[in-house]
Amino acid sequence: MLYNNLIHDKKIINTFTSYVNNQKLPHAIIFYGSEGRGKFLHAIELCNMILSRNNDIGIVEKKIKTNQHENINYILPLPKSKSIKKDDSALKALSSSDLENIQSELKNKLGNPYYKISIDKANTILINSIRDIKKKISLSNINNNWNIYIILDAEKLCYPRTESANALLKILEEPNENNLFILITSNISQMLETITSRCSKQYFSKLLQEDINKFITNNYNIDSEQADIISNLSNGNITTANKIASNYDTYIHKITDIIDLLFNFNLSKWQKIFSKLKDKSEIIFLLNLVSMYFNDMILFKTLQSKRKIRFSFLHSDIIKYTKKYRASKFDKILDIINETKKNLTQNVYHPLLITTFYLEIHQVLSNQSKKKMNYNQNPYLING
Secondary structure, eight states, X not given: OOOTTSOOXXXXXXXXXXXXXXXXXXXXXXXXXXXXXXXXXXXXXXXXXXXXXXXXXXXXXXXXXXXXXXXXXXXXXXXXXXXXXXXSOGGGGSOHHHHHHHHHHHHHHHHOTTOOOOOTTOOBOOHHHHHHHHHHHHSOOTTSSOEEEEETTGGGGGSSOSHHHHHHHHHHHSOOTTEEXXXXXXXXXXXXXXXXXXXXXXXXXXXXXXXXXXXXXXXXXXXXXXXXXXXXXXXXXXXXXXXXXXXXXXHHHXXXXXXXXXXXXXXXXXXXXXXXXXXXXXXXXXXXXXXXXXXXXXXXXXXXXXXXXXXXXXXXXXXXXHHHSOHHHHHHHHHHHHHHHHHHTTTOOHHHHHHHHHHHHHXXXXXXXXXXXXXXXXXXXXXX
C-alpha cells in the first residue's frame, strides 16, 4: 500500500486488485458516498496499482506522492481570477497566488489523503479544464501506460451550469483505450444521470466509530476518553476526526463556547469568536458541529436516552435545554444553519452573515418574530 497508516477498505482494495490483475479496468468510475471517508486515498491506491504494474514500484510511489507522475491528472474546482478564451488552458484563469495555493493544497492532500483541500472562490469545475483533458487524450501516450484523470468534487461539473459536465459526457461517450476517469463526489445526486450511467460505481459507506477511535488513538497523543469524544463527533468522517484531534483542546473549547452562546445571548462575545475566523470552510466546519448538536437534541427529546447522541460530553446541557424548548424550535434552527452554510458558499460578507445567523437563532429561542434578511438585497453582498 502507498499509505500504510491510513484506513483502507479491504473489500474495495480487493475489487481494485481484481480490476488490475484481470485487466478489466472500466474507463470511468465514480467514487461516491460519505464525506471524509477516504475516497481520494483509495483513488490514489488504485493509481499506484495500475501504474506500478510492470514498472519500478519505488519510482512510481515517489512520483505519485510528490505530484510528479506524468500519467496522473487532477481536475478540481478552480477560481477564475482572469478572463480566458475558449482554447486557453484552465491554468490561465489563475493568478500566480492561486496557482501557488493550489499546488500547496495538492501537496498537502498527497501527503495526507484525509486533508481537506480549501481554495477560496473555487466553486465550479471550469469547462477549460475539460477541454484540457480532450487535448491531452488526442496526444499519443509516450510511455504506453494508462492516463488517469482524477476529478475531485465532481458534482461541481454541474454548478452553476452544466457545460463542463456536458463536455465530459462527450469524452465518456467515446472512450479512448488506456484512459481512466475517477470521479470523486460526496453528492452524487447533484450529478447528471447521463454521466453517472456511463460510469462504474464504487460506494463508500461511513467509517465505523471503532475504526476511527483506533486510528486516532494510534496517531495522536490523546487518552481514551478524548478519542471517544472525537470518534463520536466525527460521525464517520475521518477528515473531521483528524481536524479535531490535531487541536483537541482548542476545538472542544470553541464548540462548547459557541453552543453556550446560542442559549445565553451575548452578541459581543459571539462576534469576537468569529472575527478571528477568516476561512469560510472553518466556519462551515463549526456550523456542521452545531448542526450535529441540535440533531442530538431532537434525538434525545425523542428517545430520552444518550445512547446515540454524539455530544455525550454535553449530556447535562442537552437534558436541560430539551426540557426548556420544543423540538420544533430545534428544527427551525437546523433550517437556519443550512441556509447560512448555503449563503457562505456565495459571495456574502460573512461577518454580517454570521451575526445575522446568531440574531435569527436568538429570535427562535426567545419566541420573537422578524422578517428574514434577504442576502440578495444586502448592501454587504460582494459582487464579482
